[in-house]
Amino acid sequence: MSSMTLNKYQLIIMADDKQVVLERILQVTRYRGFLINGMNAEVNTGNNVATITMSVSSERPISLLIDQINKLIDIKGVKVDNSEVQIQQHSA
Amino acid sequence: MTKSKTLTGGALLFEVLQEHGVQHVFGYPGGAIMPIYDALYDSDVKHFLCRHEQGAAFSAVGYARAAGTVGVCLATSGPGATNLITGLADALADSIPVVAITGQVPTAAMGSDAFQEIDIFGLSLACTKHSFQVTDINELEKVLHQAFEIALEGRHGPVLVDIPKDIQLAEVTQRLDKLSHLKNKVKLPLADISKALDLLTHAKQPILYVGGGVGMANAVEEVRDFAEKTGMPSVSTLKGLGAINPDNENHLGMLGMHGTKAANLAVQQSDLLVVVGARFDDRVTGKLDEFAPNAKVIHFDIDTAEINKRRDADAAILGDLKGNLPLLTTELDIADWQQKLQQMNTDFAWRYDHPGDSIFAPGVLKTVSDLMPSNTCVTTDVGQHQMWAAQHMTFDDPSNFLTSGGMGTMGFGLPAAIGAQISRPHDTVIAVSGDGSIMMNVQELATIKRYQIPVKVVLIDNAKLGMVRQWQDLFFDGRLSETDLSDNPDFVMLAQAFDIKSQLITKKSEVKAAIEEMLDHDGPYLLQVKIDAAENVWPLVPPNTANDKMMESV
Incomplete structure (x- = not known):
């Protein structure tokens, strides 16, 4: 049995409400090696800015994901909630 | 918005391309992009008909890399669009500014599994820097300007614009006053x-x-x-x-x-x-x-x-x-x-005193490098010949060596050379290829024939998928699985079928004269160079090994 330590993070992403912005975030998150534990997305129709909160976990440092999400054209900003949690995953 | 001239979406596309300095595009027509090709008929933009959309994408990449500009390719919906994907992935991996325009089924038919419908917008997410699907004619011009800006902004990359057929046919009378501007993603400079x-x-x-x-x-x-x-x-x-x-x-x-x-x-x-x-x-x-x-x-x-x-x-x-x-x-x-x-x-200087009469591939490429005119642009495919070119040829600018680095795409070299030659008509362009790689986009010989593009092809032929064969020998106990290509076509005859002058050489003594003849020839030329199938690329750092533990022979 092996175990790996997953760090869990809460991201808050601000994005222009453009086509497929959510799909882009999901694709980058998966490709860069982060599991999505939960998410919520809302749009402010006044300014067409979407706020996406996403709970992710990975062995990898969160800075890798933040930098990649920030590169997406429609992203206005990414913040990470400071309350980091470590969870142990066991596999046979 | 000013200027009042009525344009279809297709005509608007070519006006915007010209505003961005685009003179040449590479593509292949089909049902869902016919209004764009109809507009092309009246446009000053020169279109090069490639014989596969992947060839069009790689020609756009070669054009962009050789000229330091944006390459543009066009394809229809469905299979036309999916055929672009390898080229776009290659451009993403190597940070090449390309704008790809795809036709799409009419908006009313989208999502109905229509004939030649594929969600290229969805497929593009993993292989482009950004992508757009235009569903409102009034958005088309802004999107096209943004596509060029994004392709060139910061780290370069490919951008896809998917345009449904009804948007290509729709008319627009108002034009933007000036180019749109991306929002400025200002970040504090990180400068230690x-x-x-x-x-x-x-x-x-x-x-x-x-x-x-x-x-x-x-x-x-x-x-x-x-x-x-x-x-x-x-x-x-x-x-x-x-x-x-x-x-x-x-x-x-x-x-x-x-x-x-x-x-x-x-x-x-x-x-x-x-x-x-x-x-x-x-x-x-x-x-x-x-x-x-x-x-x-x-x-x-x-x-x-x-x-x-x-x-x-x-x-x-x-x-x-x-x-x-x-x-x-x-x-x-x-x-x-x-x-x-x-x-x-x-x-540790390279040695070229290879014994015997057979042709030593590094020696051939060193000779090509020594004899080629200054500012020659060399493209490669992927495999042993690519590594030999990198090791033994000398380049006086990065834009003179076009090779698929990140993606390692076989089939890159020939269409990339076509794009490079079109962007730099006065420079010599040489495609160094292998007998495995050239077959990946061999149909582009027809593009060379059609436009009489004077690309020189140096075909390093070991009748093998040489790099895979080398790894099978070194790391898989010599179990040579599916790497034998001894039933290759007659490459000299194949070139001649496309009106391309060609020659086969098999002996070391023939190398210099053959290269001189190739370089002196006014039009396209294919030089097939038979080499020893057992030749390996050295040195080699085995996988997951430190770089100072390199192998230098078997």
Whole structure:
């Protein structure tokens, strides 16, 4: 049995409400090696800015994901909630 | 919005392309892009009909890389669009500015599994820098301007614009006053200049590690100036070749899996890496934990996401290399280190005194390199010939060596050479290919024939998928699985079928005259060079091994 330590993070992403912005975030998150534990997305129709909160976990440092999400054209900003949690995953 | 002239979406596309200086596009027509091809009929933009959309994408890549501009390709919906994907992925991996225009089924039919309908917008997410699908004619012009801006902004990359057929046919009368502007994603500059200067002045054994970003940043002059003034020994990645002046006595050649012995040993012994436009690619580092184990790192890059991605930087300088690198230029007291590496360069110099009459591929490519005119643009496919070209040919600018670096795409070389030749009609363009690779986009010989494009093809033929065969011999107990190509077509006859002059050589004594004949020929030419099928590329750093533990023979 092996175990790996997953760090869990809460991201808050601000994005222009453009086509497929959510799909882009999901694709980058998966490709860069982060599991999505939960998410919520809302749009402010006044300014067409979407706020996406996403709970992710990975062995990898969160800075890798933040930098990649920030590169997406429609992203206005990414913040990470400071309350980091470590969870142990066991596999046979 | 001003200007009142009624245009269809298709006609608007070509007006915007011309506003961005586009003179040439590569493509293939089909049902869902017919209104665009109808507009092309009246346009001054010159279209090159490729014989497969993948060929069109690679020609656009070659055009962009050779000319330092944006390459444009067109394809219809469904299979036309999916055939572009490999080219777009290649452009993404190598940061090449390409704008791909795809036709789409009419908006009313989208999502109905219509004939030749595929969600290319969805498929594009993983293989483009950005993509658009235009569902309102009034958005088309803005989107097209944005596509060009995004392709060239920051780290370059491919952008796809999917345009449904009804949008291509729809009319628009108002035009934008001026080009749109992207929102400015201003970020605080990350510039540890003083820390970097401190690292630099204390280094005894520094190495300048040069990547493809140097050419992209149009910073060849600044990097050469830095290398000359600091006297810092340098190594290049595959895509960085040509950035350092070939006459620089402190240049050690390519590093990495098939890098020179001197380059790899120098990096492993270095105490400081000054990384310019490079990303610690796995083919460069070998076993990452053991790469340059004693070196501090100063990392220059335009892309924040590359800093600390695979190797932590002790000082990071983010932004425009052209402006930033001169800030670090200073004289260094590293004479002993220079002398040691110059000696290594001499001790480990390539040898071309291969015994026997058979043709030694490195010798052929060295001869091509010696005989080709200055400012020749060389493209390659992928495999042994690619590594031999990188090792044994000399390039005086990164835009003169076009090879699929990140994606390693067989089939790249021939269509990329077509694009390069069209963008630089007065320069010689040579495609170095292999007998496996050339068959991947061999249909582009028809494009060469149609437009009489004077590309020279040097076909290194070992009747094998040589690189895979080499690995099967070395790492899979010689179990040669599906790498024999002894039933290849007659390449000389094949070239002649496309009205391309061709010749086969099999002996070392024929090499020089054949290359001279090829280079002197006024039109396209294919030179088939038969080599020993057992020839390997050396040195080789085995997978997951430190770069100083390279194999040099079996």
